[in-house]
Amino acid sequence: MSRIAVVGLGNMGGPMAANLAAAGHEVTGYDPAPGAREAAAAAGVTVRPTGPGAVRAAEVVITMLPTGEHVLGVYDELLPAAPDGALFVDCSTIDVASARAAHERAAATGHPSVDAPVSGGVVGAEAGTLTFMAGGEQAAVDAAGPVLAVLGKRTVHCGGPSAGQVAKMCNNMVLGASMIAVSEAFVLAERLGLEPQALFDVMSTSSGQCWAVSTNCPVPGPVPTSPANRAFSGGFAAQLMLKDLRLADAAAAEAGVEPVIGRLATARYAEFVTRDPRTQDFSAIITDIRRAHP
Structure with missing residues (x-):
């Protein structure tokens, strides 16, 4: 069992967090939308009032957010709050420049990171059959593997930072x-x-x-x-x-x-x-x- 935080509990992140909780992981989460928080809580996710609060004890932090601007803003909040060495996995679909910047900010604070956008849509998120396109160092992608295996049917390591995007x-x-x-x-x-x-x-x-x-x-x-x-x-x-x-x-x-x-x-x-x-x-x-x- 791992301690996993999911920040962004919308149409994709919500079902992903629910599947992780159903698999027996200790899942905390945060989303600014009350409806998303309520749905996640009903699915067994421990919802925190802030993003930093959600990642405070996490071994793995998963983000699922709308844009690169959102990802970088959230990373600035979460990276200092997460435990040393916590793995950051961004499953958002964002621009390449923002993905590279997110990797750089994670590395600067001592956190391994993976960009892992998904294919499969809401149906795949709910069924746990997503495909992940992973970018990052081999060790970080390997570390993310067991968590991503709960959420999807396949992870393809596409190359270095931003290759997944x-x-x-x-x-x-x-x-x-x-x-x-x-x-x-x-x-x-x-x-x-x-x-x-x-x-x-x-x-x-x-x-x-x-x-x-x-x-x-x-x-x-x-x-x-x-x-x-x-x-x-x-x-x-x-x-x-x-x-x-x-x-x-x-x-x-x-x-x-x-x-x-x-x-x-x-x-x-x-x-x-x-x-x-x-x-x-x-x-x-x-x-x-x-x-x-x-």
């Missing part, structure tokens, strides 16, 4: 673009009289096969567990996909890379969430594609 943004750039292409294909098939199930049966077993088809299919029916069967509730919010695409776009500009398709995907998701600001799975972009072609 690089892998996450590259992966999601592909995911965002592929969901648009898959959605356009289903809309085209509908207009030409082809049943969605027939197209799925072909694409899922041929060269068009991808995660956007086989797992997160944007039409109801072929994949019963996809958000399309729940009016696009749950899953990975379109706003978060846009955030990740913008992170990839910014990183590409810094690296001198011209991601033509990635930028088209960014622009398309920006249009979608502007026209339809509801919180929906990113596969709901198919509804906007249908509207564009009445």
